[in-house]
Amino acid sequence: MESLQGEGYFEPSKIYKPSPNEKITANKYVLWRDRQTCFYTGLVLQKKDVHIDHIVPKTDGGSGTPDNLVVSYAKFNNFKSGTNDLEVVVNAWNEKYTNLQIDMDVLKRKIFHLKEFEKTRIENEVSYRETINNNIYDTYTLRNYLDTTRGQYKQQQEEEEEKEEEEQDVAEIIQFWDNNGFGYNNINAKTQLLSWLNNSLFKNPKEMILEAMNIACASNKRRLNYIEGILRNWLNESILTLEEAKSSNGKPNKQYKDEVDWDNL
Structure with a gap:
């Protein structure tokens, strides 16, 4: 040894x-x-x-x-x-x-x-x-x-990314509103419209808001209550994605026609 x-x-x-x-x-x-x-x-x-x-x-x-x-x-x-x-x-x-x-x-x-x-x-x-x-x-x-350390960092990163995405959504909606004659100085209406971003029923609220605004432009109804009428009807009819909204052409089913008179909004 x-x-x-x-x-x-x-x-x-x-x-x-x-x-x-x-x-x-x-x-x-x-x-x-x-x-x-x-x-x-x-x-x-x-x-x-x-x-x-x-x-x-x-x-x-x-x-x-x-x-x-x-x-x-x-x-x-x-x-x-x-x-x-x-x-x-x-x-x-x-x-x-x-x-x-x-x-x-x-x-x-x-x-x-x-x-x-x-x-x-x-x-x-x-x-x-x-x-x-x-x-x-x-x-x-x-x-x-x-x-701990990485978990907190990852959570912080996710929160920052989510905030950045929300800010981008807001910017896109405001830009569309201002550039398409909805009323540049109508701050209250813009604020009210942006509140729809918090609607968790829509799969992608920003896409749905922009689509409703497109329909309003095509109908020459550039008013907040017209846009909100479209959004409410989609919710009533369980139209929750952009694809479903496009296939519906923004028209309500008969059962909701009396609830929202689209032509007189």
């Missing part, structure tokens, strides 16, 4: 972390993720002793993606070289080196958690740089990030 104690191994004073502008390769990411620590032995490594190892060897079809890449102590990686059965390697290592034992059961759990972590990271499109910048190195820190 051999011991590694005689080597006088000293842990490094500094652990690798990429600079802000550094291009992050898979190997650099793995070196950071594993905290420059041997995945197998738990030894914090000096840079000269760092190898990036394939858990499943390339000769056995192992991929070069981070779910199959780990930091390895160079001595263990060289010891492992040429042997495809990891358990055999670990047993042989434990027999040879008494003070740097590897628990195979623990190692199997670590491999399982590593694959789960990388799978979740990829599914959520968390990049190497995003992972590093937010100090994400295991499933717990990843889940916490997705549920």
